[in-house]
Amino acid sequence: MTKYLKSLARLLLRDYSFYHIYGRYCAGEKPLLTKELRFETIEKKEIDSARDRIIVDQAWYHGQNAHAYACIEGSRIVGLCFFWHGERYKKRNFWPLTDQEAKLVQLFVLPEMRGQGIGKSLIQFATRDMSHRGFKYVYARIWRSNMPSLRAFESAGWDRVATVIEISLRIRNKPFRLELRRIISQERAGQSQSVNR
Structure with a gap:
């Protein structure tokens, strides 16, 4: 039965995505600095x-x-x-942004340096x-099963502010989109009112 359901899904579906959207008020903690690392x-x-070639390959994310x-x-x-923000982000435009908002579009740590809290500290420094x-x-925007990134942001x-699921069918050009938004208290986020984004 499972085999037939998978075949039917491949026949009908073009693609799907399942992301968690995380957000934070811009303030952030000061990252933990060591003598060996600086941000x-x-x-x-x-x-x-x-x-490192793998670092050079990230350079295209930079720019206007x-x-x-x-x-x-x-x-x-x-x-x-x-x-990214402004016109640069509008090319992706997966999540709506206002003029005073931006989206972290890439976080990368060399494989041999992972597991040391660098991602977390880099996020904190950048947010500040x-x-x-x-x-x-x-x-x-973080893929639902990317546990290292989910842990780093948390x-x-x-805070996780939404979950977005998109399903593209072969018979339809525009994907079906489901957004499950959470209300985050600004008291928790260090602010004075609640947000529904």
């Missing part, structure tokens, strides 16, 4: 000249209406995250800096 904003040319942040060990870039740039709220103080 800073970074320019595209610095990413382009990184010694983008903000980039790095975790650096010595002179080596070991982690990156990028926020986005606040200084005038942004009020930031979002991230430990960085972000």
Whole structure:
């Protein structure tokens, strides 16, 4: 029976997506710094000249209406995250943004550096800096089974604000979209009113 259901699903479905949307008011905690690691904003040319090819491959996320942040060990870039907003983000436009909002579109830590809290600290550092740039709220879209990313955002103080499921059928051009939004109390988020985004 399961075999037939899977065959039927492949016949009808073109694609599907199942994401959790996380959000946070821009303030954030100061990241835990060590003598070996530092966090800073970074320019595209610095990413382009990184010694690890896998870091260089992330450089395309940089550019107009983008903000980039790095975790650096010595002179080596070991982690990156990028926020998009404005016209740059409208090309993706998976989640609606206002003028004072941005979306974290990429978080990457070198495989050998994972499991040390770098992702969490990079998220915290970037969120604080986005606040200084005038942004009020930031979002991230995370695949439902990406447990390392889900844990990193939760430990960085972000809340799940929605779950979005999209199903594309072969007989229809526009996907069916289901958004399950959560009401997050701003008291929990360090603010004074509730949000329904």
